[in-house]
Structure formats: structure tokens, C-alpha cells
Amino acid sequence: MARPDVIVIGAGVVGLSTAIAAQARGLSVIVVDREGPAAGASAGNAGAFAFTDILPLASPGILKKAPKWLLDPLGPLSVPPAYALKIAPWMFRFWRACQPSRVAQATAAQTSLMDLSKAELEPFLAATDTLSMLHKEGNLQVYESEAEFQASLPGWEARRNHGIEFQHLKADEMAAIQPGLASRFILGTFTPGWYSIADPKLYTLALAAHFRSRGGVIETSEISSLRALPVGVEVVAADGKLRQTGKVVLAAGAFSHRIAKTLGEHIPLETERGYNTTLPADAFDLRTQITFGGHGFVVSKLSTGIRVGGAVELGGLALPPNFRRSEAMLQKARTFLSGLKPEGGVQWMGFRPSLPDSLPAIGSAKVTPDVIYAFGHGHLGLTQSAGTARIVADLLTRQAPAIDLTPFSPQRF
Ligand SMILES: Cc1cc2nc3c(=O)[nH]c(=O)nc-3n(C[C@H](O)[C@H](O)[C@H](O)COP(=O)(O)OP(=O)(O)OC[C@H]3O[C@@H](n4cnc5c(N)ncnc54)[C@H](O)[C@@H]3O)c2cc1C
Numbered sequence: 509m510a511r512p513d514v515i516v517i518g519a520g521v522v523g524l525s526t527a528i529a530a531q532a533r534g535l536s537v538i539v540v541d542r543e544g545p546a547a548g549a550s551a552g553n554a555g556a557f558a559f560t561d562i563l564p565l566a567s568p569g570i571l572k573k574a575p576k577w578l579l580d581p582l583g584p585l586s587v588p589p590a591y592a593l594k595i596a597p598w599m600f601r602f603w604r605a606c607q608p609s610r611v612a613q614a615t616a617a618q619t620s621l622m623d624l625s626k627a628e629l630e631p632f633l634a635a636t637d638t639l640s641m642l643h644k645e646g647n648l649q650v651y652e653s654e655a656e657f658q659a660s661l662p663g664w665e666a667r668r669n670h671g672i673e674f675q676h677l678k679a680d681e682m683a684a685i686q687p688g689l690a691s692r693f694i695l696g697t698f699t700p701g702w703y704s705i706a707d708p709k710l711y712t713l714a715l716a717a718h719f720r721s722r723g724g725v726i727e728t729s730e731i732s733s734l735r736a737l738p739v740g741v742e743v744v745a746a747d748g749k750l751r752q753t754g755k756v757v758l759a760a761g762a763f764s765h766r767i768a769k770t771l772g773e774h775i776p777l778e779t780e781r782g783y784n785t786t787l788p789a790d791a792f793d794l795r796t797q798i799t800f801g802g803h804g805f806v807v808s809k810l811s812t813g814i815r816v817g818g819a820v821e822l823g824g825l826a827l828p829p830n831f832r833r834s835e836a837m838l839q840k841a842r843t844f845l846s847g848l849k850p851e852g853g854v855q856w857m858g859f860r861p862s863l864p865d866s867l868p869a870i871g872s873a874k875v876t877p878d879v880i881y882a883f884g885h886g887h888l889g890l891t892q893s894a895g896t897a898r899i900v901a902d903l904l905t906r907q908a909p910a911i912d913l914t915p916f917s918p919q920r921f
Contacts, residue, residue, distance in 0.1 A: 512536045515743055515753040517731050520550035521890050522882055523759035524715040525897035531724055533905050542730035545716035546709050548761045552856040554808045557703040557891045559626045560672045563663055564614040564866035566605035582836040584804020588823045595822045598778045601864035614865055617915035619670045624910050625895030632894040636718040641711055647702035649799040650693040657695040674699045686795050688846045706811035733770035736876035756879045762859035764883035773874050776921050780860040783833040784817020785853035792848040805837045816841045829857035862886040869918035881918045
């Protein structure tokens with residue numbers, strides 16, 4: 509393809525979903541990734557379609573929990589001293605986004621993207637022959653005290669106001685859904701509308717295979733910069749290779765801001781590094797995803813194993829991983845789930861691409877409508893991938909997007 513209609517930068521779940529949606533509109537599409545498909549966060553995440561997670565992370569609730577969490581160096585939230593100064597401007601923006609009026613706006617925006625993503629998901633899975641990978645086993649959020657449960661109630665009320673279904677449960681009712689929970693968990697909330705994918709890496713690879721089967725091309729190349737042309741875009745690779753295209757979709761996850769910067773745009777994208785351990789499939793008889801909210805991690809059932817992980821480490825893109833975090837969560841899971849076998853696990857760290865107000869950036873670059881940004885989905889990139897793909901395909905084909913994109917404007921900061 510000498511001059512494709514579209515070049516998508518990034519072969520994660522967001523880039524590939526978008527490439528497939530653009531291809532389905534009759535556009536010629538090349539996907540470029542420096543490592544190949546499923547190399548980033550899309551490979552190792554918890555596999556949840558967390559459609560009920562409409563409340564932004566930036567909220568007064570997190571400000572209350574953060575000081576306690578920060579005291580534990582291996583706890584749910586950490587800032588390595590070597591990165592503390594660098595992350596300060598992002599944290600200031602995060603703190604501002606915690607104002608109640610902004611939280612309400614972000615919740616409304618997140619709900620619109622969640623509703624669209626949920627509506628798009630099953631048709632997208634059917635069209636890409638991946639529907640068999642979808643599981644509907646819900647999520648069980650567990651609490652260790654009446655006080656923790658009470659503190660969660662305003663969040664559940666906000667979800668109820670947005671039509672989200674859930675049931676609060678006592679210990680015996682939780683045991684009926686998930687046997688083996690430690691007795692310290694006295695209350696829980698079950699959300700049936702929380703889905704999951706069999707394995708996020710296999711799913712992303714299946715999307716790559718589907719894209720190729722329809723004539724799509726995936727190239728391995730590192731992109732270093734973009735140049736706006738009078739019509740179209742010039743894409744510059746790290747090896748100096750130049751290529752022209754009609755449009756670019758920038759979906760390079762946590763690294764996207766580096767490429768946006770070459771168009772003169774500063775986007776405050778940071779990474780919330782997350783950790784996990786994937787145990788063999790027989791490590792525990794898991795019936796639903798379990799969220800240990802007070803401890804900042806989840807336990808997920810995948811076709812390839814039991815994944816224990818989460819946590820947020822605001823440590824940037826360059827520091828080496830600290831896998832003691834994976835171990836700390838696994839140790840806790842061992843005491844929380846009776847009979848969990850902790851042996852034989854594989855550890856992983858991934859870069860969540862996160863903007864300070866917990867919303868992604870979806871929309872055109874400032875200098876040219878021919879570059880469309882699709883990054884910054886934070887904890888929810890898999891969840892929002894089908895909705896994002898639909899929106900970007902609309903923008904590429906000059907159709908009105910299905911939802912109001914103002915709250916997602918890349919220029920909102
Ligand atoms: C521990 C953890 C658990 C999570 N759990 C969930 C969950 O349950 N549900 C959910 O919805 N989300 C979850 N997430 C978040 C989710 O994984 C991300 O939001 C999502 O994967 C982002 O997808 P992406 O395609 O934007 O980025 P990525 O998957 O990171 O893909 C970006 C791609 O861009 C490529 N790239 C980068 N720079 C360049 C360059 N210069 N040139 C060419 N290519 C480049 C990379 O190689 C990579 O393949 C979790 C994340 C973590 C870390």
C-alpha cells in the first residue's frame with residue numbers, strides 16, 4: 509500500500525479494534541507497532557469489561573484512601589521517590605479533577621462512553637469471530653467492615669442513578685456465589701453486568717488475525733514523529749523511513765504523548781503501572797471476578813489461568829519493575845481465598861495509559877484534523893475498546909460521532 513487511507517500507530521486492543529472498524533468502513537488500513545500485536549498493556553490486563561465502573565478514579569473517595577495507601581510501599585498506591593517530582597504536575601491535575609462538580613461531569617461522560625462500548629461490544633465480537641471468548645460471570649466487590657461498606661454506598665447510589673444493576677450481599681449470600689472467601693469479608697456487592705474476556709492477549713492476537721484476514725497489513729516499526737501535510741500526514745519511523753497517509757490514528761497507549769509532542773502538542777499522559785501474577789488454571793475454583801477494593805487488586809478467571817493483580821505505581825515509563833508488588837498481592841490473595849495454590853505463577857507489569865481526569869483522549873490533534881488521538885483509557889482500555897473504535901471510525905469517515913466528544917477532547921487540559 510503506497511499511500512493508505514489510514515495508518516494506525518499501536519497494535520494494542522484500542523489500535524486493532526479501531527483498525528478493524530475503519531477497515532469495515534471500506535478504508536485501506538496499515539497498523540504499525542514497534543513490537544507487533546499485543547505487546548503492551550492489552551496483553552496482561554485483568555480481562556474485565558468493567559461497564560459498571562463509571563466513577564472516575566479521580567474522586568474525593570480516593571483522596572481519603574490515598575494517605576493510608578501511600579504509607580505502605582507495597583500497597584495499592586505508590587509513588588517511587590525517583591519519580592515523585594516528575595509526577596507532581598499530573599497529581600496536581602488529578603487533585604483538581606477530584607472536585608465534586610468535575611467528578612459529576614466525568615461520571616456523565618464516562619457513562620456515555622461505557623453505554624456505547626457495551627452496545628458495540630457484542631456486534632464487534634460477532635463480526636470478528638471472537639464472541640466465544642466473552643464470559644458473563646459478573647464481579648463481586650468484597651468489604652471487611654461495615655464502615656468500608658457504608659463508604660462505598662454513595663458510589664453505588666451514583667451507579668443506580670445511571671441504571672446499573674447490583675445486589676448487596678451478606679457473607680452467606682457471597683458464599684453461594686463464590687465459596688472459599690475468608691470470613692474477614694463480611695459484606696459484598698455483586699454486579700452481574702461486568703463481563704470478561706477469556707484471555708486479553710489471545711483476544712488481541714485474534715483481532716490482529718481477523719484484521720489480516722480481511723487484507724489488513726501489520727508492520728513492525730517504531731514511529732518517532734508525525735508531520736502535518738496540507739492534505740494528509742507524513743509518518744516518520746525511527747529508522748528514518750517516511751510514509752504518507754490520508755489519516756493517522758495515534759493509539760500507542762502510554763507512549764502516545766511522545767508522538768503527539770512532535771506535532772507541538774503537550775498532553776499530560778502518565779502511566780499508572782500495574783502488576784499481576786498469573787497462576788495455573790487449577791490454582792483456585794474461581795466463579796466470578798473478585799475485587800478486593802480496600803487492597804487495590806482483583807482476582808480474575810482466564811482461560812489461561814487465575815490472574816491476581818492490580819495496584820497503581822506512579823513510576824513513569826523508564827524505572828525497572830518492582831515485582832515485590834506482584835508478590836505482595838499474591839500473598840494477600842492466599843490469605844483471602846482458602847485453598848488458593850500460589851505456586852507456578854508468571855509475573856507481569858504493564859503501563860496503563862492515564863490522563864488526570866480518568867477519561868481518555870479521543871479526537872483530532874490541534875494542528876490537523878488528519879491525526880486522530882485514541883489513547884489514555886487508563887484502567888478501562890479493554891472495556892472501552894469497541895466504543896472507541898466506533899467513534900474513531902465515525903471521525904475517519906466524517907460522520908457525527910455517536911456521543912458528545914467534548915469531555916474527551918485531547919485539548920481539554
Ligand atoms: C494490571 C492491569 C490490569 C488492567 N485490567 C484491565 C481490565 O480488566 N479491563 C480493562 O478494560 N482495562 C484494564 N487495564 C487497562 C488496559 O490494559 C489498557 O487501558 C489498555 O490495554 C490500553 O490499550 P492500548 O491499545 O491503548 O495500549 P497498549 O496495549 O499498551 O498498546 C500500545 C501499543 O503501542 C505500541 N507503541 C508504543 N510506542 C510506539 C511507537 N513509538 N511506535 C510504534 N508502536 C508503538 C506498543 O508496542 C503497544 O503494542 C489494565 C491494565 C493493567 C496494567
